[in-house]
Amino acid sequence: MVREWKRIFSIPNFYVVLLIIPPIIFLFYGFIYQKQFARELPMAVWDEDGSSVSRTLTDMMEQNENIHFTHVVFSNAEIEQLMKEGKIFGAVHFPKNMEADAKKNHQSNITLYTNGAYLVPAKMIYKGAAEIIIKAGLAVVLQKAEKQGMAADKANVLVQPIKLNTTVLYNPEFNYQMYLTPGLVTVGLQMALIVASVLILNLEFKKETIESLLKISTSSSQIIIGKLLAHLCIAWLLFILISFVVFPVFDLGKPETDFSFFILYTLLALSCIGIGMMLSAISDNLLFVVDVALFFTSPAFVFSGFTFPRWAMPWYDQLYADIMPYTHFLDGFIKLYFMELPLRYATPEMIRLLVFTGITFPVAIIFFQRKINRYLKNHRA
Numbered sequence: 001m002v003r004e005w006k007r008i009f010s011i012p013n014f015y016v017v018l019l020i021i022p023p024i025i026f027l028f029y030g031f032i033y034q035k036q037f038a039r040e041l042p043m044a045v046w047d048e049d050g051s052s053v054s055r056t057l058t059d060m061m062e063q064n065e066n067i068h069f070t071h072v073v074f075s076n077a078e079i080e081q082l083m084k085e086g087k088i089f090g091a092v093h094f095p096k097n098m099e100a101d102a103k104k105n106h107q108s109n110i111t112l113y114t115n116g117a118y119l120v121p122a123k124m125i126y127k128g129a130a131e132i133i134i135k136a137g138l139a140v141v142l143q144k145a146e147k148q149g150m151a152a153d154k155a156n157v158l159v160q161p162i163k164l165n166t167t168v169l170y171n172p173e174f175n176y177q178m179y180l181t182p183g184l185v186t187v188g189l190q191m192a193l194i195v196a197s198v199l200i201l202n203l204e205f206k207k208e209t210i211e212s213l214l215k216i217s218t219s220s221s222q223i224i225i226g227k228l229l230a231h232l233c234i235a236w237l238l239f240i241l242i243s244f245v246v247f248p249v250f251d252l253g254k255p256e257t258d259f260s261f262f263i264l265y266t267l268l269a270l271s272c273i274g275i276g277m278m279l280s281a282i283s284d285n286l287l288f289v290v291d292v293a294l295f296f297t298s299p300a301f302v303f304s305g306f307t308f309p310r311w312a313m314p315w316y317d318q319l320y321a322d323i324m325p326y327t328h329f330l331d332g333f334i335k336l337y338f339m340e341l342p343l344r345y346a347t348p349e350m351i352r353l354l355v356f357t358g359i360t361f362p363v364a365i366i367f368f369q370r371k372i373n374r375y376l377k378n379h380r381a
Contacts, residue, residue, distance in 0.1 A: 003216065004200075004230035013203065017196045018234050022188065023241060029184040030250040033177035040068035041121050044079055044091040047072075051099035057110075057136055061092065066128035083115050090114045090125040170338050177250055182337060183306050183330065185242060186265075190272050190326045191297040193235060197276020198289040200227050201368055206286055210375060218376065220281075220369035224361065228273055235269035260336040260343045264329060267353035271325035274360030281367035300326040328352040 008014040043061075047054045061067045071088060073079055079091045093111040101108040112129050114122035171178050201224075204210040217223055239262060247253040275296075279289045301307070303321040310318050310327075321327045332349030335341045 001226040001229045003213070004227045005233070007203075008230065008234060011203065011207075013199050014196055017192055018231075018238070022192050022238055023246075025188050026185050026242065026246045027249075029188070030177070030181050030246060030252075033180055034250070035176075038121060038124060038176065039065050041066055041089045041125055042070040042087060043067055043125065044071035044073045044082055044088045045069050046074065046076075046079065046091060046093040048096045049094045049098040051094075053099040053102065053136075054094040057094070057132065058092075060132045060136070061129055064128040064132060066124045079113055083113075088115075089118055089121040090129070092129060178252060181250060181252060182247070182333070183301065183304075185246065186268075186329065186333060187301045187304070187326055189235075189238060189242075189265075190268065190300055190324075190329075191294075192238075193231075193269055193272035194276045194293045194297050195290065197231065197273045198280045198293045199286070200231065200273075200277055201280035201364075201371075202284065202286045202289060205284065205371075205375075211379075214372065214376070218372055220365045220372055223372075224277060224365055224368060228270075228277070228361070231273050232266070232269060235266075235273070239265050254337060254340065257337050257340055260346070261333070263343060264332045264336060264346055264350065264353075267350055267357070268325055268329040271329075271353045271356035271360070274357050274364065275325070277364040278360040278367075281364040281371065284371075296324070297326075300324050303327065304330045306330055325353055325356050 008018065045058055047058065058069065062069055067090075071078075071082055071091075073082070073091065076093075079088075079093075082088045082091075091113040093113070095108060095110070098108040098110070110133055112126065112133075114125050116122050168174075204213055213223065217226075243253070243258055243261065276293060279292055283289050283292075299320075303310070303313075303317060303324065304327045305321065310321055313321070328349045332346035332353075335345045335349075336343065
């Protein structure tokens with residue numbers, strides 16, 4: 001273990017991947033979303049009605065935190081051109097005679113344009129504008145009912161007999177930094193741990209240091225456990241960096257979840273190190289195992305279900321997601337960190353991470369012992 005510590009701090013392959021790149025990446029992820037909210041998305045207004053109603057609706061939309069009118073247009077072509085130029089994310093069109101039609105009990109169609117190429121801004125604009133337009137339509141009906149002599153409370157019940165109240169839990173403000181930064185930081189950790197771990201055993205042969213290692217022990221189990229403990233300590237240093245430096249810097253710290261996060265993180269680290277050491281023990285080709293590690297870890301964020309539900313993916317994609325430890329870590333992390341639930345709620349995810357550990361380390365021990373035996377046999381010959 002002590003020997004491996006020295007190697008981690010002296011071999012660039014290790015200290016660059018484990019100690020230099022992670023802090024830079026973690027802070028970089030945090031600064032990307034430092035603004036936290038996507039607010040005042042630029043929009044255009046096309047007002048053919050020019051009435052007090054259309055002006056009132058425009059003012060009401062402008063008051064919404066997601067919408068900011070930056071352009072006035074007079075045709076559909078102008079809207080498309082502004083979207084192509086990236087100057088607006090949406091637009092609203094008030095048709096001619098909208099106010100007159102409303103007074104005559106005729107239906108009038110307001111058109112809301114959104115740029116589906118930018119999915120999140122499009123949804124935010126739709127949410128903000130649709131809410132106001134629906135309320136405005138209800139207000140018109142309510143006003144007519146009151147003019148006909150109906151009491152205000154009865155008119156309100158008639159217009160909206162069922163009222164919807166919404167409550168958003170765990171990230172009520174839709175804070176991008178709260179949502180994305182922890183996920184990106186932890187998936188970056190998986191990549192760093194696995195990429196470093198695939199080098200642990202192969203580098204002994206690549207750098208011709210296997211002889212000095214075998215003078216300490218010829219037991220692959222002792223070697224692997226010693227190296228595991230050294231890299232696990234480095235993983236714990238990264239945990240300290242995340243929980244007590246990165247998260248507090250960006251106001252993401254949740255001290256009450258630190259212990260649960262630590263337990264789940266440790267299981268993730270064991271799984272990642274186990275996968276890396278297994279690949280390193282199976283193959284002698286250092287370049288090949290690094291390529292496999294990168295291919296295995298790079299799509300973890302996409303397949304984990306963090307941005308798109310896994311149940312909606314094809315079965316083979318779900319299977320691919322299941323063989324990545326980050327997928328199960330994320331399921332538990334959402335429960336323990338975002339929802340702040342007790343550790344027992346993440347028991348299924350912890351068991352799955354333990355399965356990774358229970359499979360990968362025995363396989364690594366068996367294959368590396370074969371390499372040791374073959375080396376000793378050839379050396380004696």
